[in-house]
Amino acid sequence: MTARAHAVHDRPHEFDVPGLAVAKSLYSAEHLRFCAVLRRLRVESGLTQLDLAERLRKPQSFVSRYETGERRLDVAEARSVAAALGVRLQDVVAELNW
Numbered sequence: 001m002t003a004r005a006h007a008v009h010d011r012p013h014e015f016d017v018p019g020l021a022v023a024k025s026l027y028s029a030e031h032l033r034f035c036a037v038l039r040r041l042r043v044e045s046g047l048t049q050l051d052l053a054e055r056l057r058k059p060q061s062f063v064s065r066y067e068t069g070e071r072r073l074d075v076a077e078a079r080s081v082a083a084a085l086g087v088r089l090q091d092v093v094a095e096l097n098w
Contacts, residue, residue: 055084
């Protein structure tokens with residue numbers, strides 16, 4: 001293994017971006033807060049996971065996995081989820097106070 005590979009391997013919870021340490025853990029506090037906001041919005045909308053999954057044309061397990069933090073959403077998926085909940089992704093992010 002090269003010195004660079006060792007350096008990256010020794011820091012498994014960060015992306016290698018000069019001057020920026022970004023946690024990539026599925027269970028980071030920020031990620032779990034995002035999941036909680038999406039879940040709260042779903043519940044407040046009166047939707048079950050199955051209802052939302054049908055709107056998204058995804059299996060119910062898709063909703064369950066991102067709500068529990070087991071799965072990360074990419075930006076396009078997060079935007080689709082927000083739209084299916086009747087909100088803008090910008091408003092979801094604004095709730096996080098990042």
